[in-house]
Amino acid sequence: MDLNKLADALIPDEDLEPIEAYEEKYPARDLPKGAEVTRLAPSPTGFMHLGNLYVALANERIAHGSGGVLFLRIEDTDSKRKVEGAVDVIRSSLRYFGVQFDEGADIGGAYGPYYQQQRAKIYRAYAKELIRRGRAYPCFCTEEELAAVREKQTENKLLPGYYGEFAKCRNLTEEEIYCNLAAGKPYVIRFRSEGDVNQKSVFHDAIKGEITVTENNQDVVILKSDGIPTYHFAHVVDDHLMRTTLVIRGEEWLASLPIHIELFGALGFRLPRYGHNCSIQKIDEAEGGRRKLSKRKDPEASLVFYREEGYHPLAVRTYLMTLLNSNFEEWRMKYPDKPLEEFKFSIGKMGKSGALFDLDKLNDISKEILSSLSAEEMYDFLCEWARGYAPEELRTCLADRAYLLRVLTLCMGIGSKKRRKDFITARQAAETIAYFFRAPQNLSFRADGETVKEVLGRFMASYDPTDDNAAWFDKMKKTADALGFASDMKAYKAAPDAYRGNVSDVAEIVRVALTGQANTPDLCTIMSVLGEEECRRRAAAAVASL
RNA sequence: GGCCUUGUGGUCAAGAGGUUAAGACGGCGCCCUCUCACGGCGCAAUCCCGGGUUCGAUUCCCGGCAAGGUCACCA
Numbered sequence: 001m002d003l004n005k006l007a008d009a010l011i012p013d014e015d016l017e018p019i020e021a022y023e024e025k026y027p028a029r030d031l032p033k034g035a036e037v038t039r040l041a042p043s044p045t046g047f048m049h050l051g052n053l054y055v056a057l058a059n060e061r062i063a064h065g066s067g068g069v070l071f072l073r074i075e076d077t078d079s080k081r082k083v084e085g086a087v088d089v090i091r092s093s094l095r096y097f098g099v100q101f102d103e104g105a106d107i108g109g110a111y112g113p114y115y116q117q118q119r120a121k122i123y124r125a126y127a128k129e130l131i132r133r134g135r136a137y138p139c140f141c142t143e144e145e146l147a148a149v150r151e152k153q154t155e156n157k158l159l160p161g162y163y164g165e166f167a168k169c170r171n172l173t174e175e176e177i178y179c180n181l182a183a184g185k186p187y188v189i190r191f192r193s194e195g196d197v198n199q200k201s202v203f204h205d206a207i208k209g210e211i212t213v214t215e216n217n218q219d220v221v222i223l224k225s226d227g228i229p230t231y232h233f234a235h236v237v238d239d240h241l242m243r244t245t246l247v248i249r250g251e252e253w254l255a256s257l258p259i260h261i262e263l264f265g266a267l268g269f270r271l272p273r274y275g276h277n278c279s280i281q282k283i284d285e286a287e288g289g290r291r292k293l294s295k296r297k298d299p300e301a302s303l304v305f306y307r308e309e310g311y312h313p314l315a316v317r318t319y320l321m322t323l324l325n326s327n328f329e330e331w332r333m334k335y336p337d338k339p340l341e342e343f344k345f346s347i348g349k350m351g352k353s354g355a356l357f358d359l360d361k362l363n364d365i366s367k368e369i370l371s372s373l374s375a376e377e378m379y380d381f382l383c384e385w386a387r388g389y390a391p392e393e394l395r396t397c398l399a400d401r402a403y404l405l406r407v408l409t410l411c412m413g414i415g416s417k418k419r420r421k422d423f424i425t426a427r428q429a430a431e432t433i434a435y436f437f438r439a440p441q442n443l444s445f446r447a448d449g450e451t452v453k454e455v456l457g458r459f460m461a462s463y464d465p466t467d468d469n470a471a472w473f474d475k476m477k478k479t480a481d482a483l484g485f486a487s488d489m490k491a492y493k494a495a496p497d498a499y500r501g502n503v504s505d506v507a508e509i510v511r512v513a514l515t516g517q518a519n520t521p522d523l524c525t526i527m528s529v530l531g532e533e534e535c536r537r538r539a540a541a542a543v544a545s546l
Numbered sequence: 547g548g549c550c551u552u553g554u555g556g557u558c559a560a561g562a563g564g565u566u567a568a569g570a571c572g573g574c575g576c577c578c579u580c581u582c583a584c585g586g587c588g589c590a591a592u593c594c595c596g597g598g599u600u601c602g603a604u605u606c607c608c609g610g611c612a613a614g615g616u617c618a619c620c621a
Contacts, residue, residue, distance in 0.1 A: 078620055361558070419583095422583055522581095
């Protein structure tokens with residue numbers, strides 16, 4: 001069979017460049033020794049998964065930690081899944097969480113274009129070459145035929161797929177092919193595999209270590225009937241031409257690694273290194289098992305969730321880093337103030353088994369990150385979050401910068417010996433300080449109404465906003481004594497029945513009356529931030545509400 | 547079902563042929579001039595199972611078992 005003629009018939013494009021031209025156009029990168037070229041290759045579905053960030057972070061640290069390059073390639077070969085504006089979503093959400101690309105879609109670079117749709121000619125040129133060399137052929141099988149074969153294979157417990165004797169179109173005669181073409185039958189281009197599933201070999205995965213791979217024997221589709229390549233083919237051509245040195249991708253690709261290995265070989269390309277990392281999982285209460293974080297079922301699977309809740313981007317990044325590199329957390333505790341770019345990220349330290357998503361851990365890290373912020377930084381963070389996600393009444397609260405700064409200084413314990421760690425997210429922080437902006441409603445006291453009235457009446461009568469903390473507390477104790485509460489905790493503990501309660505019970509009444517909460521930071525300071533007038537108004541309102 | 551991967555407290559995990567089997571989160575308890583938060587101290591909790599190799603195995607080997615992944619003209 002005249003393969004050149006066949007190639008021309010199957011891929012008649014006249015504007016294809018010879019593949020040598022591509023090799024020349026995209027030469028090996030001039031980078032220092034050890035520099036890694038990594039990439040992120042998402043589909044533009046418009047949805048960003050936590051897992052996307054997870055892999056992105058690994059790729060980013062590896063590239064930039066080694067003086068290499070990180071690029072963004074858009075895998076838009078499946079037009080059904082494409083969503084308008086998705087690339088903006090990808091770039092902006094990753095940028096928010098600290099991942100910046102050196103080149104790629106909408107950024108530019110010498111190895112573009114970075115949209116696979118725009119690379120159609122390149123794939124077709126390589127596919128054509130494969131046909132010329134007899135390593136690819138047209139397949140006219142319909143979906144129904146393929147499904148029928150698969151069914152028969154499963155029934156007979158055979159390996160399903162298009163291979164060997166089941167590859168009907170593999171050995172079509174010249175006449176049959178041209179006849180089908182003349183009849184206008186749609187066709188795909190399949191790779192002609194020479195692999196043997198009984199051959200196994202050891203492959204070194206950068207993350208998993210030694211793994212055994214079975215040779216591929218599937219005649220996989222490389223060009224779909226619309227002439228667009230499949231993932232497998234596009235991956236091989238792109239990562240070769242873009243000179244990727246290390247492919248870090250999700251574990252779900254491990255199974256198709258044999259296909260990629262054979263494809264790289266058939267095209268005469270040098271195989272990049274691969275690292276397959278596990279996805280973040282979650283316990284499914286309903287089923288009792290583990291599963292991947294699901295876009296449908298788990299709100300925390302979406303990157304949008306973290307922005308809506310107001311998680312600090314550094315907190316999310318730090319949490320993910322603790323999962324990515326087991327020694328990261330130790331490093332961070334040792335150098336709490338160093339930027340995480342200084343951590344030496346190591347591919348070898350990446351976990352081999354999938355980690356469970358741990359909201360408690362994220363929250364703990366979030367508290368730590370927020371408690372390291374200055375009042376001004378926290379204010380800016382709150383405002384930025386509020387602009388996008390806060391309800392209206394909350395946004396108006398943020399208007400008084402000076403007042404809010406005082407509130408934050410107090411609630412974050414700034415200036416005291418120990419910083420407080422009450423804030424987890426912007427949303428939660430805004431909610432917990434809401435009482436500074438509006439009087440509390442629906443107060444619930446543990447004490448009876450008469451006691452509340454007595455305590456508030458007595459304490460507020462003695463209250464003087466010019467008192468310092470000690471004087472303030474002294475008055476609290478006097479109130480306690482006067483009403484039969486113990487002002488001395490030791491005395492109270494020795495004989496609890498001798499008193500109506502103790503100072504903390506007295507303070508609680510005032511606290512609830514003024515803030516609506518049983519637990520707050522230092523009440524004395526709260527009162528001075530609130531202002532005397534407001535305090536008296538709230539105390540009166542509390543008595544009136546009884 | 548076939549193939550691949552993984553299996554140390556509830557979670558993330560360090561670890562080595564012999565250790566009281568780190569640390570962190572979470573839980574619990576105690577302490578800390580008003581609660582909370584912070585901080586301090588302490589407690590409970592782990593080597594999937596069965597064989598083998600070995601003086602000795604959680605660690606090495608072999609079998610199970612369990613979990614995850616994958617078997618498309620989707621990526």
